[in-house]
Amino acid sequence: MTDGNTSWDQGNISYRIVDVISLKTCDKAAFCERYLQPGIPCVIEDLVTEWPAFHKWDKDYLKQTCGGTRVFFHHETEGRTDFARPATQTTLSDFMVRIENGEPIRFFSPAHPVYDFVAGNPIFTDDVWPRTFAHLLPGGRFIGLDRLDARFWPWLPPxxxxxxxxxxxxxxxxxxxxxxxxxxxxxxxxxxxxKLFADDPRSRNAMRYLSDIDLSQPLDSIHLKRHPELAGLSGWSAWLRPGQVLFIPSRMWHWFKYEELSLAYVVRARSFNSWRAYSEFARGPQGPPNTFPTHADLWRRVSWRERGLWGNLLVTFERPIILGTWVVMKALYLYFLESGRRRRVVSWLAERWGPSRVGRKTL
Known part of the structure; x- marks a missing residue:
């Protein structure tokens, strides 16, 4: 296992090397204690090497088994995805040929059934074993779903x-x-x-600025002049190789540079099991009230037969559904806000008058 304390400076940003761990020496308890709970990234070197996908999914195999699958992609300009241009539709086989020839394109997927070619192809479920990650995650279910269950997206992560x-x-x-x-x-x-950085409200503006910068190069004086808070920034750096899995904790900012033509399979696990945490997600950028308009717009582009029950309901009753969802999320937020205030009032009364003066009924 590498020493995560090893660090160096790169243009006024200090980086620590991400630990590389093996499941042979790091069990679930150690993983949760050292990485998941404190929010520290790591690279796991033997988690997917036994998956059939790791040995079978080369370019020729993908073309032969599911080359006719519909995929959407965006063009890139100077290595950055050009979302100003609409997504282009083609087959997976054509996409693979074009990207092998060096055309600057990449997949585009907003986790929507219209775009999700992974869910519709048996090899992308039969050749991978996502339950592998369950052996590293803490227990607990939320409304009956485990941490890896994505069936309720976008109502519920992951x-x-x-x-x-x-x-x-x-x-x-x-x-x-x-x-x-x-x-x-x-x-x-x-x-x-x-490159990875822990979530810090004090540096979020700086991180938005860094999102469009090639962090493999040192920051120059122009960057530091615009954002002085970049000086002294501390994060993690990793070099990811085939067969390795990068664990990115919840809320961690991350940036990738593809040094070679690359393929990755990405699995997410819900980080919470409480209604309080859910209310925070629901009010965020990917909460249902903000996600539904995008999903409704995408459903409109296909026939009613392809939409299914939920797609047709969302297209037909978009505004009532979004309004109703917003009301429910607001109620959840206010409930937990008020419950927090109640606890603070009870705590203040207990300190002022003593436990004997604050009845059990009040609590």
């Missing part, structure tokens, strides 16, 4: 498993996963470099 293919030199802009999930980034082929 974001469904996704496949990512990117060309050499492509950058994945730095970002937070707004569904608040823990992320397991499984690298099947192609080396990539990663």
């Amino acid at each position: 974001f469904p498993p996704q496949l990512y293919v990117a060309n050499a030199g492509s950058l994945s802009p730095g970002h937070y996963d707004e569904d608040l999930s823990h992320t397991f980034h499984c690298c099947f082929w192609g080396n990539k470099s990663v």
Whole structure:
């Protein structure tokens, strides 16, 4: 296992090397204590090497088994995804040929059934064993669902498993996963470099600025002049290789650079099991009231037969559904806000008058 205390400075940013661990020497209890609970990233070197997908999913195999599958992609400009242009639809086989030829394109997937070619192909479920991650996660269910169950997205995290293919030199802009999930980034082929930073409200503006910068290069004086808070910033750095899995804790900002043509399978796990934490997710950027308009717009692009019950309901009653969802989420927020206030009032009374003066009924 590498020493995560090893660090160096790169243009006024201090980086620690991400630990590389083996499941042979790091069990579930140790993983939760050292990495998951304190929110520290790590690279797991023997978690997916036994998966059939790791040995079978080369470019030729994907073309032969599911080459006719519909996929959507975006063009890239200087390594960055060009979301200003609409997504282009083609087959997986054509996409693989074009990306092998060096065309600057990459998959685009908003975790929506119209775009999710992974869920519709048996090899993407039969050749992977996502339950592997359950052996590393703490127990607990939320409304009957375990941490890896993505069936209720976008009502409830986690974001469904996704496949990512990117060309050499492509950058994945730095970002937070707004569904608040823990992320397991499984690298099947192609080396990539990663930079990670813990969530800190004091540096969020700086992180938004860094999202469009190539962090493999030192920051220059222009960057530091615009954002002085970048000086002294501390994070983690990793080099991810085929067969390795990068664990990204919930709320951690992360940035990727694909050094080679790369394929990764990404699995997310819900980080919470409480209604209080759910109310925080629901009010965030990927909460249902903010996600439903995008989903409704995507459903409108396909026939009513393809939409299914939920898609047709959302298209037909978009505004009432969004309004009703917003009311429910607001009520949850106010309930937990008020319960917090009640506890503070009871605590204040107990300190002022003593436990004997504050009846059990009040609590």
